[in-house]
Amino acid sequence: MTVDGKRLRIAMQKSGRLSQDSQALLTSCGLKINLREQRLIAHVENMEIDLLRVRDDDIPGLVMDGVCDLGIVGENVLEELSLQRQIDNEPYNYQVLTRLDFGGCRLSIAVPQEENYQSVKDLEGRTIATTYPRLLNRYLKQNGVNARVVTLKGSVEVAPRAGLASAICDLVSTGATLEANGLKEVEVIYRSKAVLIQRRDLAESNKLNMINKLMPRIAGVMQANESKYIMLHAPRAQLEQVIALLPGAENPTLLPLAGNDAMVAIHVVSSETLFWETMEKLKALGASSILVLPIEKMME
Ligand code: ATP
Ligand code: MG
Numbered sequence: 001m002t003v004d005g006k007r008l009r010i011a012m013q014k015s016g017r018l019s020q021d022s023q024a025l026l027t028s029c030g031l032k033i034n035l036r037e038q039r040l041i042a043h044v045e046n047m048e049i050d051l052l053r054v055r056d057d058d059i060p061g062l063v064m065d066g067v068c069d070l071g072i073v074g075e076n077v078l079e080e081l082s083l084q085r086q087i088d089n090e091p092y093n094y095q096v097l098t099r100l101d102f103g104g105c106r107l108s109i110a111v112p113q114e115e116n117y118q119s120v121k122d123l124e125g126r127t128i129a130t131t132y133p134r135l136l137n138r139y140l141k142q143n144g145v146n147a148r149v150v151t152l153k154g155s156v157e158v159a160p161r162a163g164l165a166s167a168i169c170d171l172v173s174t175g176a177t178l179e180a181n182g183l184k185e186v187e188v189i190y191r192s193k194a195v196l197i198q199r200r201d202l203a204e205s206n207k208l209n210m211i212n213k214l215m216p217r218i219a220g221v222m223q224a225n226e227s228k229y230i231m232l233h234a235p236r237a238q239l240e241q242v243i244a245l246l247p248g249a250e251n252p253t254l255l256p257l258a259g260n261d262a263m264v265a266i267h268v269v270s271s272e273t274l275f276w277e278t279m280e281k282l283k284a285l286g287a288s289s290i291l292v293l294p295i296e297k298m299m300e
Pocket of ligand 2: 056
């Protein structure tokens with residue numbers, strides 16, 4: 001099955017943990033998006049792109065089946081469906097265009113806090129509840145553990161208290177949900193981030209051109225997200241020591257200050273932020289007006 005029409009179709013999560021970041025990424029790439037209506041399809045006003053807003057579970061299948069050209073989805077969901085389709089002998093073709101800088105989480109096994117857990121062997125013969133049965137089964141197999149896997153679509157974290165399982169395997173980012181349910185994380189089985197995927201058989205040149213235009217913009221947005229613009233005034237006499245404290249400042253820009261020959265302005269684009277401790281050291285060297293600014297876009 002292929003996609004009809006000229007417009008590039010991007011599947012993204014409608015509402016959930018990935019939707020705001022996905023939308024912000026596309027907006028930063030220059031797409032004018034009007035999401036005021038609660039519609040399945042949102043037309044991008046200034047480019048030949050349509051956004052399909054769906055449940056995250058549906059995104060990998062839409063791309064693998066060629067119904068959407070691109071998709072933004074968590075690797076956990078993508079990998080789970082790939083494994084399922086491999087097991088069921090169904091096509092699971094897709095291409096990862098880039099890993100993104102949001103949606104980070106880990107799929108972990110958790111057991112009751114009071115348990116004296118030693119190793120993965122302690123899971124032998126137990127019942128483990130999860131939304132990701134294939135990822136969990138793969139992990140158990142790799143570790144030579146026999147356990148019963150129960151699939152639950154939601155409320156996995158209450159399964160032990162409800163007597164449905166004695167352990168769980170669920171997504172974790174801070175661990176607060178586990179703690180609130182009397183559980184502790186004992187094994188990380190998969191580390192996930194959001195990824196941008198493309199369908200394999202995409203051949204329409206206008207769509208490929210659009211993707212070729214989008215990719216450097218996405219790279220530029222991600223690079224800008226992790227970069228800072230640092231400005232400060234420093235005494236000329238301490239210039240070397242000041243520059244040595246600035247992260248990634250091999251060739252900083254130096255600018256004269258009007259009416260003050262003893263001081264100079266330093267501007268640096270840095271891939272790291274400036275910590276308070278470093279700012280205090282700079283201040284101690286006589287630096288002033290230290291500013292750390294976010295960068296919106298960049299292209300090298
Ligand atoms: P939908 O209604 O679209 O099916 P959902 O409830 O299945 O949404 P969300 O909870 O919105 O899914 O999570 C979407 C994705 O966000 C996850 O699949 C995962 O990749 C990522 N994610 C990041 N941090 C977490 C977390 N702490 N818990 C769960 N998912 C997380
Ligand atoms: Mg879901």
